[in-house]
Amino acid sequence: MAKEAAGMTEETEYMIDRQVSKEADTAAESSGDAKEMRAVILSGFGGLNKLRVSRKPMPEPQEGEVKIRVKACGLNFLDLMVRQGAIENLPKPPLVPGFECSGIVESVGENTEGFEIGDRVMAFVNYNAWAEVVCTPAVLVHKIPDEMTFAEAAAFSLNFVAAYMMLFEVANLRDGMSVLVHSAGGGVGQAVAQLCSTVPNVTVFGIASCFKHTAIRDSVTHLFDRNADYTQEVKRDITCDVKYKCAKKPCFSSLSFAILCYLSLLFLMFVFLSGASNTVTGETKSFFSFAKSWWQVEKVNPIKLYEENKVIAGFSLLNLLFKQGRCSLVKSVMDKLLCLYNQKKIKPVVDSLWALEEVKEAMQRIHDRGNIGKLILDVEKTPTPLMASDSTETSETGEEEEEPEGDNDSKERMPFIH
Numbered sequence: 001m002a003k004e005a006a007g008m009t010e011e012t013e014y015m016i017d018r019q020v021s022k023e024a025d026t027a028a029e030s031s032g033d034a035k036e037m038r039a040v041i042l043s044g045f046g047g048l049n050k051l052r053v054s055r056k057p058m059p060e061p062q063e064g065e066v067k068i069r070v071k072a073c074g075l076n077f078l079d080l081m082v083r084q085g086a087i088e089n090l091p092k093p094p095l096v097p098g099f100e101c102s103g104i105v106e107s108v109g110e111n112t113e114g115f116e117i118g119d120r121v122m123a124f125v126n127y128n129a130w131a132e133v134v135c136t137p138a139v140l141v142h143k144i145p146d147e148m149t150f151a152e153a154a155a156f157s158l159n160f161v162a163a164y165m166m167l168f169e170v171a172n173l174r175d176g177m178s179v180l181v182h183s184a185g186g187g188v189g190q191a192v193a194q195l196c197s198t199v200p201n202v203t204v205f206g207i208a209s210c211f212k213h214t215a216i217r218d219s220v221t222h223l224f225d226r227n228a229d230y231t232q233e234v235k236r237d238i239t240c241d242v243k244y245k246c247a248k249k250p251c252f253s254s255l256s257f258a259i260l261c262y263l264s265l266l267f268l269m270f271v272f273l274s275g276a277s278n279t280v281t282g283e284t285k286s287f288f289s290f291a292k293s294w295w296q297v298e299k300v301n302p303i304k305l306y307e308e309n310k311v312i313a314g315f316s317l318l319n320l321l322f323k324q325g326r327c328s329l330v331k332s333v334m335d336k337l338l339c340l341y342n343q344k345k346i347k348p349v350v351d352s353l354w355a356l357e358e359v360k361e362a363m364q365r366i367h368d369r370g371n372i373g374k375l376i377l378d379v380e381k382t383p384t385p386l387m388a389s390d391s392t393e394t395s396e397t398g399e400e401e402e403e404p405e406g407d408n409d410s411k412e413r414m415p416f417i418h
């Protein structure tokens with residue numbers, strides 16, 4: 001009996017200890033003293049099974065950096081390509097994906113000017129955005145307006161800055177031009193459509209999967225199904241005085257996002273602006289798709305460009321920010337965009353919010369072409385329970401456990417549709 005009582009006391013003490021340490025952890029977390037944080041880890045390049053939530057050491061801001069308590073992160077098509085190992089200059093895994101986030105400034109490093117603890121901000125990050133806490137150089141951080149939600153802010157930076165720079169810095173969009181937007185219902189596509197509406201008489205040809213047409217019809221002038229042969233219709237709709245040779249359809253379809261700008265009298269500009277979405281054909285990288293895509297892109301003779309008054313341009317926001325160090329140019333663009341936001345001329349379209357633990361399902365939604373607007377990882381959202389057993393648990397040890405591919409086939413979570 002005495003032994004039993006002693007045992008119970010030990011057990012009770014143990015429980016109290018656990019409770020105290022749990023409360024201490026919670027207190028430390030809320031006071032910002034926690035030494036660890038949750039983050040999405042990509043353990044290797046490949047399928048969805050390479051992603052999981054794990055605990056990582058909390059980063060501390062270095063000189064010139066801002067430490068942000070993250071509220072929301074943007075999930076882009078680019079992140080699918082990172083996961084597959086399908087873009088250049090990738091860091092070695094394991095890595096934390098993500099190029100943008102929004103949140104609250106928790107502290108600043110030495111010699112960091114312009115930010116105070118408690119500021120609401122959005123930021124570009126060179127990977128590592130999909131975490132509870134992020135440190136990034138102050139030149140990549142921007143304050144957000146009071147009325148902008150954290151989800152909107154996480155949907156704003158990459159999409160609108162990329163769209164703005166492609167339209168106005170690269171393509172020099174002006175009154176009366178025409179713009180062809182692939183994936184018009186996507187995050188960048190909707191940003192392009194909204195920015196086009198800030199210039200008079202711009203015709204926007206949008207290409208998107210059929211089921212999105214009702215939702216996005218008002219954002220473009222003409223809308224085509226992505227499987228239709230829209231090339232002829234686009235040509236017909238542009239009443240041009242100069243004869244121009246439009247890119248062949250295979251070339252169009254090889255672009256995830258292209259802009260065709262037509263200047264009514266003088267010349268035609270075809271701006272090859274991004275991506276190779278068509279190289280993402282399955283859950284993992286396909287060398288066949290890469291080769292096919294490369295082969296299908298029309299080869300260009302520079303002399304012909306001169307003769308036909310055409311321009312081909314390339315643009316990479318990530319390289320501009322992280323390789324070429326053009327942060328001040330991006331800052332000036334961000335200032336203009338925030339003016340447009342404050343004037344209610346533009347507003348990010350948020351497709352759905354997902355918990356960090358739901359990152360696989362969120363990515364699957366893009367793979368399935370299901371999104372209209374931007375997908376957001378909401379750091380504070382509780383994951384919706386899976387229908388079958390949940391395999392995306394947080395690994396307390398931080399060890400990466402491999403899962404067989406396709407194990408999520410029978411499990412589904414419903415997103416929070418914004």
Ligand SMILES: NC(=O)c1ccc[n+]([C@@H]2O[C@H](COP(=O)([O-])OP(=O)(O)OC[C@H]3O[C@@H](n4cnc5c(N)ncnc54)[C@H](OP(=O)(O)O)[C@@H]3O)[C@@H](O)[C@H]2O)c1
Binds near residue numbers: 077162186187208374
């Ligand atoms: N150059 C830059 O600096 C820069 C910056 C940001 C983004 N980008 C590029 O801009 C494009 C749009 O980016 P985003 O983040 O806004 O993505 P997003 O458009 O939201 O991406 C999803 C949509 O892309 C379309 N899509 C095209 N090919 C696809 C494929 N193979 N698999 C699944 N969906 C496919 C689908 O729409 P439909 O079925 O309706 O066509 C899908 O709903 C991407 O190619 C991205 O790499 C470039």
